[in-house]
Amino acid sequence: MTTLPASTNRKMGLVIDLDTCVGCHACVVSCKGWNTENYGAPLSDQDPYGADPTGTFLNRVHSYEVQPLATSAMPHPAAQLVHFPKSCLHCEDAPCVTVCPTGASYKRVEDGIVLVNETDCIGCGLCAWACPYGAREMDAAEGVMKKCTLCVDRIYNDNLPEEDRVPACVRTCPAGARHFGDLGDPDSDVSRLVADRGGMDLMPEQGTKPVNKYLPPRPRDTLDEVDILAPLLAPVAEEPKGFLGWLDRTLERL
Amino acid sequence: MHPAPSVIAFTTLSGAGFGLLFWLGLGLPDVTGWVAFAFFAVAYALAAGGLMASTFHLGHPERAWKAFSQWRSSWLSREGVASVAALVVMGVYGAGLVLFDTRLALLGGAGAALALATVFTTSMIYAQLRSVPRWQTPLTPALFLALSLAGGALLAGQITTAMALLLVAGLLQGMWWKRGDGAFAASGTDMATATGLGGIGQVRAFAPPHTGGNYLLREFVFVVGRKHAAKLRIIALALGFALPLVLLALPFSHAAAALAALSHLAGIAVSRWLFFAEAEHVVGLYYGAR
Numbered sequence: 001m002t003t004l005p006a007s008t009n010r011k012m013g014l015v016i017d018l019d020t021c022v023g024c025h026a027c028v029v030s031c032k033g034w035n036t037e038n039y040g041a042p043l044s045d046q047d048p049y050g051a052d053p054t055g056t057f058l059n060r061v062h063s064y065e066v067q068p069l070a071t072s073a074m075p076h077p078a079a080q081l082v083h084f085p086k087s088c089l090h091c092e093d094a095p096c097v098t099v100c101p102t103g104a105s106y107k108r109v110e111d112g113i114v115l116v117n118e119t120d121c122i123g124c125g126l127c128a129w130a131c132p133y134g135a136r137e138m139d140a141a142e143g144v145m146k147k148c149t150l151c152v153d154r155i156y157n158d159n160l161p162e163e164d165r166v167p168a169c170v171r172t173c174p175a176g177a178r179h180f181g182d183l184g185d186p187d188s189d190v191s192r193l194v195a196d197r198g199g200m201d202l203m204p205e206q207g208t209k210p211v212n213k214y215l216p217p218r219p220r221d222t223l224d225e226v227d228i229l230a231p232l233l234a235p236v237a238e239e240p241k242g243f244l245g246w247l248d249r250t251l252e253r254l
Numbered sequence: 255m256h257p258a259p260s261v262i263a264f265t266t267l268s269g270a271g272f273g274l275l276f277w278l279g280l281g282l283p284d285v286t287g288w289v290a291f292a293f294f295a296v297a298y299a300l301a302a303g304g305l306m307a308s309t310f311h312l313g314h315p316e317r318a319w320k321a322f323s324q325w326r327s328s329w330l331s332r333e334g335v336a337s338v339a340a341l342v343v344m345g346v347y348g349a350g351l352v353l354f355d356t357r358l359a360l361l362g363g364a365g366a367a368l369a370l371a372t373v374f375t376t377s378m379i380y381a382q383l384r385s386v387p388r389w390q391t392p393l394t395p396a397l398f399l400a401l402s403l404a405g406g407a408l409l410a411g412q413i414t415t416a417m418a419l420l421l422v423a424g425l426l427q428g429m430w431w432k433r434g435d436g437a438f439a440a441s442g443t444d445m446a447t448a449t450g451l452g453g454i455g456q457v458r459a460f461a462p463p464h465t466g467g468n469y470l471l472r473e474f475v476f477v478v479g480r481k482h483a484a485k486l487r488i489i490a491l492a493l494g495f496a497l498p499l500v501l502l503a504l505p506f507s508h509a510a511a512a513l514a515a516l517s518h519l520a521g522i523a524v525s526r527w528l529f530f531a532e533a534e535h536v537v538g539l540y541y542g543a544r
Contacts, residue, residue, distance in 0.1 A: 052467070053466050062461070064449055065457075066457050067371070067458070077455075079455075080454065097327075099383075100330075101323075101327055101328045102324060104320075120320055123312050123314050124330065126379070128470075129473075129474075130385055131537070132537060134537035137469040140469070200450045201450070203447050207445055214450055216454075
């Protein structure tokens with residue numbers, strides 16, 4: 001049924017630290033790898049070695065340049081480069097779910113994960129139209145809608161070692177910029193992280209109530225002494241003294 | 255938004271077809287026998303033909319029947335239910351007219367209501383989407399209903415009604431365009447809210463996720479043809495509304511009426527192309543394309 005549950009027992013989701021992400025795209029690669037080899041239709045590529053390669057991805061990393069406004073204290077502030085991973089936000093009020101005509105899209109009551117039942121999907125694409133974040137992509141080979149499953153086939157998988165029971169993107173992130181947990185529990189690690197760092201929603205005005213949160217980048221440090229070698233490079237003696245001073249003055253007079 | 259030809263054909267043709275069914279259901283014109291057969295054949299060709307065209311863009315058309323199940327939440331599902339109900343009810347009503355020279359007025363009224371309900375559900379598929387600010391307005395269902403009623407009246411040969419409705423629909427079309435041009439800016443969604451980085455400063459897309467294209471860019475970040483939007487709007491207004499009004503104002507002839515109907519459909523198809531091609535999806539912001 002594509003009506004949304006009134007509430008979910010847990011709100012499993014991701015917290016993405018924009019201060020820490022280095023933009024390496026390892027999460028993109030591990031996501032594509034895991035989700036091609038496991039649950040559901042593989043994430044296909046079209047013309048992968050040709051002139052115009054495209055493909056299905058559940059996670060993409062954008063990069064934005066943010067130019068702070070000039071102030072009297074900081075007349076020429078440096079622009080900040082922010083790497084910005086984006087995948088399904090598993091919204092509480094997910095517009096993609098309610099538009100589905102077949103019941104293929106649903107939000108789970110037990111953990112809030114938004115999934116697509118691929119055997120019911122007719123590939124009409126309306127859920128991708130309804131999503132403001134571009135989280136859903138139609139697979140061109142399979143003709144069904146693909147989206148982030150929060151690695152539902154990893155996080156409850158008893159066959160995996162316990163440290164691997166997190167989404168592939170979280171497990172692979174070399175910078176520790178991605179965190180996984182229950183955002184419905186105010187005492188969970190991820191909830192405390194969101195509270196401490198001022199975690200934010202994307203496009204809050206769209207009314208989707210995303211579960212995933214983003215931690216804003218911290219302001220860049222401003223150092224008083226920019227060049228730490230400068231003191232060592234100053235001239236040792238401005239004016240020669242002693243014998244060299246006498247020699248210098250004498251030679252000047254000649 | 256990508257203007258898929260199948261969806262443009264569907265909304266244009268089935269809109270006119272269900273509009274014609276609405277007037278036939280009310281007994282306008284009050285026809286029976288072979289004449290009724292001809293009217294119903296045109297209406298079903300447009301309405302059902304349009305519905306068939308809409309399945310061409312599905313990834314799995316063989317599962318389309320599953321789309322009747324989610325009418326509680328989905329406007330697309332409601333459209334499927336309403337359209338089949340309208341076609342079945344009007345089929346029984348039409349059979350009475352064609353085969354038995356009997357007009358079942360109550361059934362016709364119900365069929366007319368279902369035909370309008372179908373057009374309304376179609377329009378709500380677009381009007382419900384907050385992600386496309388140009389579409390999210392009560393003017394969208396108003397415009398779709400007015401166009402369907404005007405096109406239907408034109409096909410049903412209701413000259414004075416058609417002329418009045420063409421004027422109303424043309425006015426709504428102008429209002430819809432005027433509102434639509436400022437809708438994205440008025441929506442409150444911009445680079446700052448999309449990235450959440452607006453508090454730091456001006457946000458600019460620096461590098462896209464991939465060097466190649468993708469489904470999102472093909473489907474939602476369609477930009478070709480916008481530069482001709484003003485010319486196409488004039489063409490849509492001229493073919494869809496002005497020319498049919500002139501032709502209807504002339505002394506009646508079947509050739510002029512047929513030309514008016516064809517011109518109207520062509521104009522509406524152009525307007526529907528713009529409906530998609532000009533619609534900006536907010537996901538374009540992530541790609542710096544708005």
